[in-house]
Amino acid sequence: MPSTAARDRLVQTALELFYVDGFHAVGVDRIASEAGVGKMTLYRHFRSKEDLILAALRRRDEVFRAWFTRALDAAATTPSGKLVAVFDVVDAWIKGAGPGNQRFRGCAFVKASAEYGDPDDPIHAAAAAHKAIQLRQLIQLAREAGATAPEQLARQLAILREGAIAEAHVAGNVDAALDARRVAEGLVGAALPHQ
Template sequence: MPTRARERLVEAAENLFYTEGIRAVGVERLLATSGVGRASFYRHFNSKDDLVVTMLRGYDEQWRHWLEQAVAERGGAPLAVFDALAERFESPDFRGCASINTMVEVADTTSPAHQVAAEHKRSVTGYVEGLLVSAGYTDPAALAEQFVLLLDGAIVTALRERTAEPARRARAIAASLLR
């Protein structure tokens, strides 16, 4: 019977890194929380940094899937990204964006973790650009960059204010860009 050690480690990393931070959580804590032994950890990951990269890739995939579904449920218009975020901000366990949090903690741009986190932001920008293209806006690449700047600002502000209001304010600014 498989032990699912790898999955348990990734799940523990997702929860602990998101709620407490990457640097604040050591391997010992990951092992204790996941119930996985040290030898098993190193069979699956060369280091904690490798686990961070794996966790971030999973986060990217899950978060973008959630965003795509949430936007589709709201009609698929570009401004729906802000409505989806407003809902996310209201969650009691909201702790910001795992990618933004990672880039703050791992500021070295050559770090694999930082690079994966930055790739997440590029992927989100590409998704938003696709929404803008589908909606027929001119210069969708520039608009997408502006939207993601507003999204990231709303995420950080929502973390500080503990309310969904930053998403609504960012949406109003984004709407003015579309006029």
């Protein structure tokens, strides 16, 4: 059976190259070469480049969500506090923290959706699935916080998060998450039952 080590190096290398230079711009030769692996080894582990892209996005989904959850737990303790702290974590990500040692270049799944714009494309679908999981986590937090309309609050916070990430990358506004945080404070405060 093929070794897990070679497969892991391929996925990790592909992920880093895709994130920096894009999916179409990075060829399989370069991935195999920079992973220190023969090209045929790549095709023993993955049927096609698309398969490798999907594996890389799966890994990104796992690693990023794990990092985000840990950072969120460290930043706040109460559910309502975490709903606001989401934007402190995004702020830290924009400014260099985050999984891996690469500079911030926006959301990897937004990039994937940008290059594979057809919603029926499996790659686009993988990006949508990642966003759906993250939305569910926000809904759960909003419910635990006792928000009056947890799903609407979660969707609004998701929009704010997505917008901050995009503004930071495209427009170069490194403090976008701080602007979004101010909005989130008002939303969360207004959604909680008055005490």
